[in-house]
Amino acid sequence: xxxxxxxxxxxxxxxxxxxxxxxxxxxxxxxxxxxxxxxxxxxxxxxxxxxxxxxxxxxxxxxxxxxxxxxxxxxxxxxxxxxxxxxxxxxxxxxxxxxxxxxxxxxxxxxxxxxxxxxxxxxxxxxxxxxxxxxxxxxxxxxxxxxxxxxxxxxxxxxxxxxxxxxxxxxxxxxxxxxxxxxxxxxxxxxxxxxxxxxxxxxxxxxxxxxxxxxxxxxxxxxxxxxxxxxxxxxxxxxxxxxxxxxxxxxxxxxxxxxxxxxxxxxxxxxxxxxxxxxxxxxxxxxxxxxxxxxxxxxxxxxxxxxxxxxxxxxxxxxxxxxxxxxxxxxxxxxxxxxxxxxxxxxxxxxxxxxxxxxxxxxxxxxxxxxxxxxxxxxxxxxxxxxxxxxxxxxxxxxxxxxxxxxxxxxxxxxxxxxxxxxxxxxxxxxxxxxxxxxxxxxxxxxxxxxxxxxxxxxxxxxxxxxxxxxxxxxxxxxxxxxxxxxxxxxxxxxxxxxxxxxxxxxxxxxxxxxxxxxxxxxxxxxxxxxxxxxxxxxxxxxxxxxxxxxxxxxxxxxxxxxxxxxxxxxxxxxxxxxxxxxxxxxxxxxxxxxxxxxx
Amino acid sequence: xxxxxxxxxxxxxxxxxxxxxxxxxxxxxxxxxxxxxxxxxxxxxxxxxxxxxxxxxxxxxxxxxxxxxxxxxxxxxxxxxxxxxxxxxxxxxxxxxxxxxxxxxxxxxxxxxxxxxxxxxxxxxxxxxxxxxxxxxxxxxxxxxxxxxxxxxxxxxxxxxxxxxxxxxxxxxxxxxxxxxxxxxxxxxxxxxxxxxxxxxxxxxxxxxxxxxxxxxxxxxxxxxxxxxxxxxxxxxxxxxxxxxxxxxxxxxxxxxxxxxxxxxxxxxxxxxxxxxxx
Numbered sequence: 042x043x044x045x046x047x048x049x050x051x052x053x054x055x056x057x058x059x060x061x062x063x064x065x066x067x068x069x070x071x072x073x074x075x076x077x078x079x080x081x082x083x084x085x086x087x088x089x090x091x092x093x094x095x096x097x098x099x100x101x102x103x104x105x106x107x108x109x110x111x112x113x114x115x116x117x118x119x120x121x122x123x124x125x126x127x128x129x130x131x132x133x134x135x136x137x138x139x140x141x142x143x144x145x146x147x148x149x150x151x152x153x154x155x156x157x158x159x160x161x162x163x164x165x166x167x168x169x170x171x172x173x174x175x176x177x178x179x180x181x182x183x184x185x186x187x188x189x190x191x192x193x194x195x196x197x198x199x200x201x202x203x204x205x206x207x208x209x210x211x212x213x214x215x216x217x218x219x220x221x222x223x224x225x226x227x228x229x230x231x232x233x234x235x236x237x238x239x240x241x242x243x244x245x246x247x248x249x250x251x252x253x254x255x256x257x258x259x260x261x262x263x264x265x266x267x268x269x270x271x272x273x274x275x276x277x278x279x280x281x282x283x284x285x286x287x288x289x290x291x292x293x294x295x296x297x298x299x300x301x302x303x304x305x306x307x308x309x310x311x312x313x314x315x316x317x318x319x320x321x322x323x324x325x326x327x328x329x330x331x332x333x334x335x336x337x338x339x340x341x342x343x344x345x346x347x348x349x350x351x352x353x354x355x356x357x358x359x360x361x362x363x364x365x366x367x368x369x370x371x372x373x374x375x376x377x378x379x380x381x382x383x384x385x386x387x388x389x390x391x392x393x394x395x396x397x398x399x400x401x402x403x404x405x406x407x408x409x410x411x412x413x414x415x416x417x418x419x420x421x422x423x424x425x426x427x428x429x430x431x432x433x434x435x436x437x438x439x440x441x442x443x444x445x446x447x448x449x450x451x452x453x454x455x456x457x458x459x460x461x462x463x464x465x466x467x468x469x470x471x472x473x474x475x476x477x478x479x480x481x482x483x484x485x486x487x488x489x490x491x492x493x494x495x496x497x498x499x500x501x502x503x504x505x506x507x508x509x510x511x512x513x514x515x516x517x518x519x520x521x522x523x524x525x526x527x528x529x530x531x532x533x534x535x536x537x538x539x540x541x542x543x544x545x546x547x548x549x550x551x552x553x554x555x556x557x558x559x560x561x562x563x564x565x566x567x568x569x570x571x572x573x574x575x576x577x578x579x580x581x582x583x584x585x586x587x588x589x590x591x592x593x594x595x596x597x598x599x600x601x602x603x604x605x606x607x608x609x610x611x612x613x614x615x616x617x618x619x620x621x622x623x624x625x626x627x628x629x630x631x632x633x634x635x636x637x638x639x640x641x
Numbered sequence: 642x643x644x645x646x647x648x649x650x651x652x653x654x655x656x657x658x659x660x661x662x663x664x665x666x667x668x669x670x671x672x673x674x675x676x677x678x679x680x681x682x683x684x685x686x687x688x689x690x691x692x693x694x695x696x697x698x699x700x701x702x703x704x705x706x707x708x709x710x711x712x713x714x715x716x717x718x719x720x721x722x723x724x725x726x727x728x729x730x731x732x733x734x735x736x737x738x739x740x741x742x743x744x745x746x747x748x749x750x751x752x753x754x755x756x757x758x759x760x761x762x763x764x765x766x767x768x769x770x771x772x773x774x775x776x777x778x779x780x781x782x783x784x785x786x787x788x789x790x791x792x793x794x795x796x797x798x799x800x801x802x803x804x805x806x807x808x809x810x811x812x813x814x815x816x817x818x819x820x821x822x823x824x825x826x827x828x829x830x831x832x833x834x835x836x837x838x839x840x841x842x843x844x845x846x847x848x849x850x851x852x853x854x855x856x857x858x859x860x861x862x863x864x865x866x867x868x869x870x871x872x873x874x875x876x877x878x879x880x881x882x883x884x885x886x887x888x889x890x891x892x893x894x895x896x897x898x899x900x901x902x903x904x905x906x907x908x909x910x911x912x913x914x915x916x917x918x919x920x
Contacts, residue, residue, distance in 0.1 A: 097876055124878035136869035139877065141656045141782035141815060148887035153878040161887040181658045181781075183818070197877060364649055368657070368711040407829045409644035430837055438833040445823075446830035448857040458854070462835030508834060518833075 046111045047072035048205050048236055049096050049127060053105035055259075056091055065091040067259035068105065073238065075204055078231045080247035080267075081240040083256035084284035084527045085498045089240035092256065093207045096238070098123035125154060128198030132210040132525065134190035143169070143185070144178040146193060150201035161200075168199040172226060187393055188219025195226055205236040212246065213525040216393040216553050218591040224249065242527045245288035245596075248304035255281045267303035274301065284529030289556075289596035289622050296626030307596055311603030314629060318609055352380040353418060353436070353516050353547035354404045360412035361399050373399040375570040376413060381549050381563075383516075386542035388558035388578075389551040391567030392591040397551035398441065400567070401518045404549065405438040418515065434463060436516035436547075441524065443505035444498075452496065452504055453478065453489035459512045477511035478504075480540075482533055499530035506534065510541075517541055519550035523557065535560060555582070555595045559620040566590050578620055597625040604629075645838055647825040652715025652774035654817030656781050663705035664779045667890040668788025670900055674701075675776045677903040681910035682768040690914035691761055695768040697906055698775045705779050712771040723766060727759040777814050783888055786811040804881050812870065816863070823862045827855055 050072040057064040066088045073079055073096075081089050094100040095107050098114040109126055112119035128150075131137045140146040147168055151161040169175045172192040177185075185193065191211055198206045208227065212220035224246060227237045241247050248267040255263035255270070262281050263270060270278070271291040278285040286292070290310050291301030299313060356379040362372045374396045381387045381404075389397040402408045403415045406422040406429040415422045417432050437459065440446065449455035453474050460473045475485035481503045488504075496504060506522060522538065523531040535557055542548045542562070550561070558564045559578045566573040566581070574585045582598045594602070597619050601611050611628040612618050619625035658664075666674075678694035685691050699709045716723075731751040740753035780788070786807045793803030831854055832838040893899075 099872060099876055121878075124876070129876045131869070131873065133869065135819075136866065137873040137876075139870065139874050142658070144887065145781060145783040149874075149879075150877040152884045152886060153880050155880075155883045155885050157885065158887060158889065161885065165887065179658060179660065181656050183656070201878065363646070366710075367649055367714060368708060369655075402829065405833050407645055407832060430832075430835065433833050434835050437835075438829070440826055440830045440833070443830055445862055446827040446858050448854055448861075458831070458836075459834035505830075512834060 048075050049073040050108040054095055054102040054107050055104045056100055056102050064259050069261050073236050075236055076234045077236045078250045079238045080250035080253045082247045084282050087256040088259035089256055090209050093209050093240055096207055097127045097129050125201055126203055127205045128203035130194045130208045130211045132213050134187040137194050138182045141182055143180045146182055147196045147200045150197055164200045168196040171199055172196045188215050191223050207238040209240050217593050218392060244286060248288050257282050271301045271303055284527045286528045293622045293626055297629055307599035308603045311600045315607040315609055353383045354381040355416040358413035359410045359415050362411050365411045373570055377572050379565060379572055383547050384545050385562040386548040387563045388561035389565050390558050390592050395567035396570045397567050398520050401438055401520050405518055406432050434512055435514045436518055437509045437512040437514050438518035439506055439509045439522055441520045444501035447493050447505055452491045452493055455493055456508045456511050459508055473511055477507045480510055481507035499526055516547035521551050555592060559595045579618055583618055595620055597622045601625055645829050647821045650714050650717045651818045651821045652712050654777050654814045657778045659706060661705050663701055665893045668784040669791050671780050672788045672792055673900055674903045677907035678772040681907045682765055685910050685914040687914045687917040688761060688764060690910040691765045691768055693910045694772050698771040702775050707778055712774045715770055715774050716767055723763055726762055730759040731755050782811045782815050820863055824859050827858045
């Protein structure tokens with residue numbers, strides 16, 4: 042249709058990393074035009090990052106060509122075009138900052154273009170205003186939040202006047218609020234005529250784009266609209282790649298026998314569902330529904346009435362400040378009271394910087410309280426007589442991105458580090474390591490002699506978790522164990538965590554996924570260093586929820602609430618309101634009888 | 642102190658921002674002060690000469706709104722190393738050392754001269770760390786790169802590339818706190834698997850041994866971070882030649898006086914040194 046040449050064009054482009062036996066990008070052909078919004082999906086290791094790097098000429102194809110503005114990226118002028126017309130925003134926020142102040146960082150690109158000072162100043166100002174960082178020019182980049190760092194990277198792309206901005210899982214390490222801000226910026230960029238390429242694991246994010254590409258083993262397996270992609274349901278997706286899952290809206294729709302739409306909000310889906318369920322019911326049930334939402338007090342009492350078993354962990358008026366007494370002192374927790382009961386899974390949610398990680402590290406004795414008290418299994422961690430090492434071993438903590446602490450050459454040796462510290466040797470050691478590895482989904486016989494460095498991202502995460510599981514402590518502390526994993530690996534890690542809970546371990550895990558939090562027994566919401574609420578997920582997401590927490594309700598809950606407003610109160614057999622898409626689908630399939638009968 | 646917080650003790654490479662009299666000096670002036678104080682700290686052989694840069698740097702730090710504790714904390718991780726060096730100073734004698742023996746333990750004799758030299762080592766190290774800490778606290782990475790480029794600009798005539806060196810210096814300084822942060826995360830991950838960090842127990846040898854498993858992942862992370870930085874710079878079209886600058890450094894009031902003061906401070910330490918030696 043359009044006669045203008047594509048902005049970026051891949052023509053049977055292939056690329057292999059030197060040490061690898063199979064290509065990372067395999068004979069990929071596609072073209073991107075100005076103003077286009079394209080999502081690239083595929084499992085860990087399917088070649089998404091490499092594809093983006095080919096577009097930016099950070100990698101050059103081994104065969105085939107990549108053209109930017111009609112010039113091959115292998116030529117000097119093509120390289121210049123690629124670097125100035127295509128900008129990359131990477132996954133890890135701190136890794137892409139090149140300067141120590143906000144202003145210097147945004148100016149770095151324009152300086153490389155040799156622009157005059159006044160022009161650079163104008164562009165820096167405009168770019169910072171677009172991403173909402175104006176007034177922070179002189180701020181040290183070290184002190185920005187992860188979300189601010191990602192927006193800074195977008196500003197840097199705008200300042201070189203890039204016509205295509207490629208995001209490499211740029212929301213994977215952000216909290217929901219910051220991720221939403223970046224996604225909104227993508228929409229705004231497209232509206233202003235920029236092309237956006239977004240590589241992501243998250244199908245709901247991908248569905249926001251106008252066009253989706255599915256990569257499988259480096260090859261383009263699908264190229265079309267999200268609606269076309271989701272039309273065939275899970276079976277179609279399974280054929281394209283085992284780790285692809287429908288976004289919650291499409292999963293729910295197809296579970297209910299409705300046509301899956303690409304990017305449907307929970308409200309719209311609820312309305313469609315209401316139509317399918319039958320005529321609108323009487324207002325009595327509507328009134329009932331709204332009073333129920335307005336009176337959380339009764340529900341809170343219900344929570345308190347349950348007598349919890351003696352806690353595994355306690356924080357009593359616990360405070361903590363980083364760099365206490367030093368320059369740059371930052372309070373992270375303020376007089377927090379929290380109890381994690383034994384044998385339960387507790388999820389900690391809240392914005393980045395709200396104190397979740399600090400709380401976990403306090404519970405493990407890795408940092409010390411600067412006020413109040415932290416106790417584990419009834420023992421005070423601040424007491425100088427407490428053996429901190431013994432306490433840590435009883436409740437090992439998997440830090441954020443635990444794979445970055447792997448250090449042994451062979452997989453099994455790394456898992457053995459902890460048990461060896463416990464004094465295990467010989468057959469007992471092998472048995473312990475083997476048990477932990479198979480629990481983490483890495484069968485000992487297959488993986489013990491694999492080189493740690495050669496494992497995939499998902500395997501490294503599992504290996505690191507195996508190292509923590511091998512401690513066989515009474516409790517497990519996990520800091521965002523599923524972050525930046527593909528949906529399939531996320532699920533298997535969550536199953537592992539929940540399995541631990543079912544077998545009687547106490548688990549406390551921080552997460553940014555409300556879908557995951559909804560699977561826990563208890564959820565604690567952190568807000569700016571304080572606890573905003575603690576309750577079971579149903580009560581928390583239905584009755585206590587406050588948008589000021591900076592988290593969103595799980596998708597199924599948002600649909601159910603809208604349905605209740607429309608007169609359909611959905612509940613499971615035990616009267617439990619649905620938290621997961623599958624639960625909602627089951628409840629809705631029973632609804633024609635119970636939903637309409639509700640008001641009789 | 643129980644608990645693990647490495648970042649607390651990092652005073653080098655942490656740009657703190659701010660817009661005071663010290664921060665507003667042009668990068669070249671800051672380099673001049675850095676050079677003047679470093680030279681007097683290294684070259685002087687008297688306590689006064691070695692302590693002078695420390696005092697000046699702490700004073701300038703206070704003027705920039707940075708408390709002395711910020712700099713002195715940075716010396717703590719070096720304490721075991723310093724103790725070791727002092728022990729060597731005391732254990733081995735200097736030829737022709739005729740100063741009184743303070744302490745004799747079998748074949749080992751600690752003389753007055755050795756004791757003074759040990760103290761000098763400590764003072765000198767504190768001086769140098771404080772001066773470098775002050776410089777990086779008030780100089781952003783861009784400023785340190787630009788300043789060095791300007792200072793080394795004459796070398797271009799010899800066909801050398803000062804940009805490369807100044808970028809390397811700027812990046813190296815910035816990596817100190819980054820690596821401290823990475824090291825803290827890895828130490829915590831291993832402590833939670835039973836490694837002995839931050840428990841306040843154990844002798845110096847067992848403590849030192851606990852750091853061995855840190856070495857591999859921290860090296861790997863350092864390389865990964867370096868690679869990520871290189872890639873990010875390349876993605877933003879980094880070129881060595883033909884770069885322009887956003888930053889302009891207006892000449893602050895009293896610049897000449899400030900530069901003369903730097904030279905005078907350096908000279909003063911030499912004069913103090915000389916007069917003490919010849920007394």
